[in-house]
Amino acid sequence: MNEGIGAEERLFRESDKPSEDLSCNWHYKKSADYSDFASTDVSGKWCIFVSPTDVDEAWSKISNAIENNQLMCAKVSTALRSMGRDGHVICVYTRDWDDRQDLMRAREVLQSLGFAKELGYKRDIDTRNRIYGSGEWYLRA
Known part of the structure; x- marks a missing residue:
């Protein structure tokens, strides 16, 4: 154990790496072009586990x-949010779940980055309404 780090510092460790960060539940990133984005009833996200x-x-x-x-x-x-779970989730947002062209454009970018396995797309309104399990995914691609 590192003698130079106190127990409280280890317990609430902040890190740029999601796998090590115990100071918050989520790391967020927004494009400069979309700095005004906020989750709405029409936004949604591709979920990568x-x-x-x-x-x-x-x-x-x-x-x-x-x-x-x-x-x-x-x-x-x-790491804080993922304690007791099998792993991590990355949510990649789109502005409007009814814009199928934009959903598939984002999916193609994810595929080009190596996320080739089938992913689920979930509407934010379904997350807010706590729809999980059967009927959870708006789209799978």
């Missing part, structure tokens, strides 16, 4: 795509 060993690399890819204005915004669960 990743292991603790892969989350930092996955988040780095998503973060870079946001910086390059390929994606609008995203959030990733941290």
Whole structure:
């Protein structure tokens, strides 16, 4: 154990790496072009589930795509949020779940980044209404 770090510092450790951050539940990233984005009843997100060993690399890819204005915004669960769970989730947002062209454009960007497995797209209104399990996914692609 590191003698230079106190127990409280370890307990609430802040880190740029989602796999190590115990100071908050989520890390957020927004493109400069979408700095005004906020979750609404018509927004939604592609959900990417990743292991603790892969989350930092996955988040780095998503973060870079946001910086390059390929994606609008995203959030990733941290070590604190993921305690007791199988892994992490990265949510990549779109402005309007009824805009199928934009949903598929974002999905193509994710595929180009290596997220080739089928992903689920969930509407924010369904998250707010706590719809999980059967009927959870608006779209799978």
